[in-house]
Amino acid sequence: MASFMDKTVIVTGAASGFGKATARAFADAGARVVVADIDADGAARVAKEFEQGIAVRTDVSDSDSVRTMVDSAVGEFGGIDVLVNNAGMPHRSMPMLDLPVEDADRMWAINVRSVFLCCKYAVPVMRQRTGTSVVNVASIGALRPRPGMTVYNASKGAVLTLTRGLASELAPDVRVNAVNPVVAETGFVKGAQGVDRIPDDVRAAMVAGIPMGRTADTQDVADSILFLASPEAGFLTGVCLDVDGGRSIQ
Ligand SMILES: NC(=O)c1ccc[n+]([C@@H]2O[C@H](COP(=O)([O-])OP(=O)(O)OC[C@H]3O[C@@H](n4cnc5c(N)ncnc54)[C@H](O)[C@@H]3O)[C@@H](O)[C@H]2O)c1
Numbered sequence: 001m002a003s004f005m006d007k008t009v010i011v012t013g014a015a016s017g018f019g020k021a022t023a024r025a026f027a028d029a030g031a032r033v034v035v036a037d038i039d040a041d042g043a044a045r046v047a048k049e050f051e052q053g054i055a056v057r058t059d060v061s062d063s064d065s066v067r068t069m070v071d072s073a074v075g076e077f078g079g080i081d082v083l084v085n086n087a088g089m090p091h092r093s094m095p096m097l098d099l100p101v102e103d104a105d106r107m108w109a110i111n112v113r114s115v116f117l118c119c120k121y122a123v124p125v126m127r128q129r130t131g132t133s134v135v136n137v138a139s140i141g142a143l144r145p146r147p148g149m150t151v152y153n154a155s156k157g158a159v160l161t162l163t164r165g166l167a168s169e170l171a172p173d174v175r176v177n178a179v180n181p182v183v184a185e186t187g188f189v190k191g192a193q194g195v196d197r198i199p200d201d202v203r204a205a206m207v208a209g210i211p212m213g214r215t216a217d218t219q220d221v222a223d224s225i226l227f228l229a230s231p232e233a234g235f236l237t238g239v240c241l242d243v244d245g246g247r248s249i250q
Contacts, residue, residue, distance in 0.1 A: 001223075002230035005030035008077040009229075010069065012060050012118060013087030015042030017186030018137060021218035022084055022225050027053060029226065032077045036060070036069045037087065052077075060087045060114035061106075063121075070121045079129055082229045083122045085115045085159075086137040090192035093148035104151045111155035115162050119176075126174050131234070133175040135225045136163050140180040140244040149192065156180075160240050167238035175237040177228040182244035184216040212245030 009026045013019035015037035027033050027050040035050075036058040037043040043055035054076050058069040073080050088111045091103045115136055126132040141149055142156035160178055167176035183206055189198055198206070198215075207214060224243045227233055242248050 001025075001029055001226065002232060003030050004082070004226075004229075006032075007081040008032045008034070008073060008079055009082040009084065010034040010036055010073055010080060010118075010122065011084040011086055012036045012058065012069075012114070013137075015039040015046055017188060018181065018184070018218050018221040018225075019084070019086040020046055021222040022086060023053070024049070025219075025222040025226050026082070027051065031082075034069065034073045034077070058087075060085075060118060061109035063117055066114075066117040067121050069118075070125060073122075074125055080122055080125050081129055081132050083118060083126065083134045084137070084225055084229075085118050085134065086225075087114060088137060088155075090149065090152045090188055092194060093192050095148065096150040099151055107152060108155050111152070112158045112162070115159055119162075119166060123170065123174055131231060132173070133177065133229050133233075133237075134166070135228050136176070136178040137221070137225075138163070138178045138180050138240060140182045140242055140248055142180060143242075144248050152192075163240060164238045171237050175228075175233070177233070177236060177238070178240040179221060179224050179228070180240055180242045180244060180248075181221045182210060182216050182242075182247045184218060184221070186218065210245040210247045211249060214245065216243060216245065 009031045011023040014023040014035040032052040035047040040057035047053035047055035059065040138159040139156040141153040145153040163178040
């Protein structure tokens with residue numbers, strides 16, 4: 001695993017799930033980590049585990065809040081090397097025509113507006129350093145949409161287009177990549193299914209379509225994010241890496 005010694009990394013949505021595992025993996029690799037989440041208590045609990053970590057209550061859909069997040073990173077650690085745009089949410093799984101407009105709008109702001117805002121305010125700071133990169137957390141659903149999650153999947157399609165467009169705008173200064181995770185049992189499940197754990201029959205149907213025979217672990221996603229942010233991926237930009245156990249092969 002690459003070293004991120006003396007690097008400063010912002011991970012949004014880092015109080016839970018993929019973000020928490022990613023923040024921990026960067027901290028284990030020597031990074032200074034900004035744990036940014038709308039859940040202030042959760043972020044504080046995660047940051048407390050790290051030798052060099054701070055928690056910043058952040059609503060990624062709000063410009064002032066995102067600016068405060070960037071200012072906090074610079075104030076505490078002097079700059080930014082890696083930005084992981086991970087914070088996101090599903091809507092409740094249902095036919096698109098039944099989805100309440102306000103649910104769709106809120107989700108779109110958290111999944112898409114957030115990537116625009118975080119890049120808009122963090123990238124000018126990142127450009128002051130070399131070897132910097134952004135990693136966005138999209139979803140394999142953007143490429144292989146299932147019924148019930150249409151607007152969510154479209155929001156992740158927008159994240160992929162932001163990734164590739166921004167990659168070409170920022171090269172060669174700042175690399176921009178994305179990961180496309182398959183389903184994982186995180187806080188996301190509650191939002192999508194309304195229950196804490198995926199029901200056994202639903203999980204079995206999902207796993208049947210994943211050649212590797214299981215759902216994703218948070219560590220699978222964290223490892224892929226660290227790779228994309230590492231010097232070993234120094235020639236990769238605009239890459240949208242499927243972390244899906246092979247789900248998208250067929
Ligand atoms: N779990 C899955 O099956 C799955 C699959 C593909 C992609 N994803 C994506 O992975 C990312 C992480 O989700 P997760 O599965 O770890 O879910 P999670 O619910 O465990 O974590 C999401 C985190 O984002 C935070 N958050 C929500 N709204 C926020 C806001 N406005 N500002 C800042 N933080 C906010 C939450 O407090 C939480 O800590 C999301 O973008 C999600 O869409 C999840």
